[in-house]
Amino acid sequence: xxxxxxxxxxxxxxxxxxxxxxxxxxxxxxxxxxxxxxxxxxxxxxxxxxxxxxxxxxxxxxxxxxxxxxxxxxxxxxxxxxxxxxxxxxxxxxxxxxxxxxxxxxxxxxxxxxxxxxxxxxxxxxxxxxxxxxxxxxxxxxxxxxxxxxxxxxxxxxxxxxxxxxxxxxxxxxxxxxxxxxxxxxxxxxxxxxxxxxxxxxxxxxxxxxxxxxxxxxxxxxxxxxxxxxxxxxxxxxxxxxxxxxxxxxxxxxxxxxxxxxxxxxxxxxxxxxxxxxxxxxxxxxxxxxxxxxxxxxxxxxxxxxxxxxxxxxxxxxxxxxxxxxxxxxx
Amino acid sequence: xxxxxxxxxxxxxxxxxxxxxxxxxxxxxxxxxxxxxxxxxxxxxxxxxxxxxxxxxxxxxxxxxxxxxxxxxxxxxxxxxxxxxxxxxxxxxxxxxxxxxxxxxxxxxxxxxxxxxxxxxxxxxxxxxxxxxxxxxxxxxxxxxxxxxxxxxxxxxxxxxxxxxxxxxxxxxxxxxxxxxxxxxxxxxxxxxxxxxxxxxxxxxxxxxxxxxxxxxxxxxxxxxxxxxxxxxxxxxxxxxxxxxxxxxxxxxxxxxxxxxxxxxxxxxxxxxxxxxxxxxxxxxxxxxxxxxx
Numbered sequence: 001x002x003x004x005x006x007x008x009x010x011x012x013x014x015x016x017x018x019x020x021x022x023x024x025x026x027x028x029x030x031x032x033x034x035x036x037x038x039x040x041x042x043x044x045x046x047x048x049x050x051x052x053x054x055x056x057x058x059x060x061x062x063x064x065x066x067x068x069x070x071x072x073x074x075x076x077x078x079x080x081x082x083x084x085x086x087x088x089x090x091x092x093x094x095x096x097x098x099x100x101x102x103x104x105x106x107x108x109x110x111x112x113x114x115x116x117x118x119x120x121x122x123x124x125x126x127x128x129x130x131x132x133x134x135x136x137x138x139x140x141x142x143x144x145x146x147x148x149x150x151x152x153x154x155x156x157x158x159x160x161x162x163x164x165x166x167x168x169x170x171x172x173x174x175x176x177x178x179x180x181x182x183x184x185x186x187x188x189x190x191x192x193x194x195x196x197x198x199x200x201x202x203x204x205x206x207x208x209x210x211x212x213x214x215x216x217x218x219x220x221x222x223x224x225x226x227x228x229x230x231x232x233x234x235x236x237x238x239x240x241x242x243x244x245x246x247x248x249x250x251x252x253x254x255x256x257x258x259x260x261x262x263x264x265x266x267x268x269x270x271x272x273x274x275x276x277x278x279x280x281x282x283x284x285x286x287x288x289x290x291x292x293x294x295x296x297x298x299x300x301x302x303x304x305x306x307x308x309x310x311x312x313x314x315x316x317x318x319x320x321x322x323x324x325x326x327x328x329x330x331x
Numbered sequence: 332x333x334x335x336x337x338x339x340x341x342x343x344x345x346x347x348x349x350x351x352x353x354x355x356x357x358x359x360x361x362x363x364x365x366x367x368x369x370x371x372x373x374x375x376x377x378x379x380x381x382x383x384x385x386x387x388x389x390x391x392x393x394x395x396x397x398x399x400x401x402x403x404x405x406x407x408x409x410x411x412x413x414x415x416x417x418x419x420x421x422x423x424x425x426x427x428x429x430x431x432x433x434x435x436x437x438x439x440x441x442x443x444x445x446x447x448x449x450x451x452x453x454x455x456x457x458x459x460x461x462x463x464x465x466x467x468x469x470x471x472x473x474x475x476x477x478x479x480x481x482x483x484x485x486x487x488x489x490x491x492x493x494x495x496x497x498x499x500x501x502x503x504x505x506x507x508x509x510x511x512x513x514x515x516x517x518x519x520x521x522x523x524x525x526x527x528x529x530x531x532x533x534x535x536x537x538x539x540x541x542x543x544x545x546x547x548x549x550x551x552x553x554x555x556x557x558x559x560x561x562x563x564x565x566x567x568x569x570x571x572x573x574x575x576x577x578x579x580x581x582x583x584x585x586x587x588x589x590x591x592x593x594x595x596x597x598x599x600x601x602x603x604x605x606x607x608x609x610x611x612x613x614x615x616x617x618x619x620x621x622x623x624x625x
Contacts, residue, residue, distance in 0.1 A: 036428050096607055105565075107428040108366045109606060112554050116599045119551060123592035235550065239436055242429065286443040293437035300417070300430060 003149050010152030016265045017159035018221050023260035024170045024253060025213035026241050031250035031310065032174060033206045034186030036107030038238050039114040040214055045233035046089050047082035047215025048222035052137045054078040055223065067129050075140045079219040086215020087208050094207035099200055114235040121230035133229030140223050159220050166213055170253045182206055183312055236289065240264050243296040251310025258307055263292065338587025339580060340466045346579025347479035348537045353559035353571040354486060355530035361503040361566035362523040365414065365427045369435030370531060371556065375549035376438065377402045377535025379446050382453050391455045399532035406528025407521050409434060443546040452543040475537050482530065483572050490568060499523050503566065555582065558598035562605050564612025
């Protein structure tokens with residue numbers, strides 16, 4: 001294999017590993033707990049930003065950059081700081097959004113939160129250095145003196161290890177009493193509350209936990225690409241992960257991994273292989289979003305359970321639920 | 332003082348846009364019990380239709396109703412052929428939120444494919460400038476505010492004093508009961524989606540006149556629209572009118588005093604406070620949802 005291909009393949013693998021961690025975290029929140037966290041990418045962005053500024057060092061005086069917390073901390077600390085910061089922010093957000101509201105109301109508020117976060121990050125130049133963001137973030141393992149492809153392999157190893165640990169954790173939670181509680185809330189919130197389950201508390205718990213993993217995945221991403229800007233963490237990025245869960249099977253961790261492989265990785269890469277003139281690149285990248293939206297609708301229509309369904313989903317409740325819209329009983 | 336008054340002037344203009352948009356948004360929620368998160372993208376479709384027409388030499392006051400009617404038709408079609416089939420297929424399996432966001436995303440990027448990512452604005456002759464104290468508005472801005480006010484008044488009359496309005500209110504509060512009383516709920520729903528789509532389209536053209544827009548502008552307008560609708564109690568048109576006035580004037584005055592880029596922060600603040608303190612909105616009444624208390 002030529003080294004260019006080696007390099008290409010390994011970077012795809014790195015992205016896959018990072019997306020897998022993120023997908024599993026979102027699966028805990030959305031697939032298992034039923035929280036439509038359209039603000040997920042914001043927590044990734046926070047983790048990435050904090051990891052970035054704690055690696056890059058203080059702003060260089062002449063360069064007109066401004067960001068907070070400029071520090072040059074050794075390797076694992078920025079990642080942990082990123083995860084901690086994301087968890088810290090997700091606590092008040094979760095406390096505010098998950099209280100007393102029905103699911104789609106929460107989804108709307110979290111979507112609005114994500115939209116606003118992008119605006120604020122772009123406009124608060126003093127905090128986030130505006131639309132240009134921060135760049136030139138040092139990569140963590142450069143001191144090892146590896147080749148370009150060798151570096152990628154090493155980085156993939158670390159990212160894959162993190163993804164694997166996240167997977168084990170997610171499996172554990174999924175089959176723990178907490179997992180059962182979260183599923184019960186997802187499948188029938190009123191019934192769960194009626195038998196004495198602390199719905200709000202359990203939701204906030206998984207929201208913060210998922211937020212921490214989101215932050216970590218963002219940190220791993222930013223250390224790899226070495227740059228951060230508000231525009232690259234827009235609300236639509238969350239949608240790709242949600243679509244991946246829908247396709248793979250939300251609520252099932254294996255489904256989450258499969259979905260992440262199929263949607264963000266495979267589709268994007270296959271489209272990337274189409275030879276294009278530069279004029280067509282914009283059109284095709286727009287069509288890629290249209291395609292992802294279409295695939296999501298298609299899968300929701302045909303296989304709402306996904307490729308690998310969550311076997312523990314309660315599909316039938318004793319009394320047929322009435323559709324709130326048509327007023328007719330549902331199957 | 333004059334910055335404050337000019338803020339109020341812009342605030343009225345924003346409130347006019349928001350009133351049209353938020354009432355449409357809230358009517359759709361009321362009648363179908365779903366948050367149409369593709370709403371802001373539909374607005375943008377109207378802005379682009381208006382832009383294309385005015386570029387082709389059509390007068391903007393002719394382009395506005397054409398674009399509004401087009402989006403009305405689009406709304407009915409999307410509701411009939413996308414949302415409703417998904418709803419009747421089984422709400423228990425998934426939330427409609429994903430469906431509406433998918434549609435919104437598809438619309439947003441289809442616009443980008445056809446119109447490009449660059450910023451546009453509907454250009455028009457603003458007419459002469461009128462000022463009272465520090466409050467400055469152009470003729471066209473006054474026309475926009477008047478159009479919005481007339482639309483609100485007409486919609487109020489429709490809701491309160493016509494059989495159709497009564498049917499819409501009945502369908503909105505209980506579909507099964509409405510149907511049992513012989514109201515053709517599906518047809519009422521279509522009409523409601525058409526009216527709300529027309530309002531959405533009118534708001535979109537106003538957006539295109541007020542500010543320069545690109546394909547991503549729509550989604551950012553979801554913030555104040557949601558805030559206005561939620562402030563007035565989601566699903567309640569009169570509340571949305573009030574909410575639009577508060578959020579529109581409030582955010583522009585805030586922007587005039589501080590930084591213009593932070594005007595959405597007011598909208599989000601409103602949303603957050605309402606959600607925490609009074610999720611049913613400022614008007615008396617209760618939230619029409621199966622809410623579980625913590």
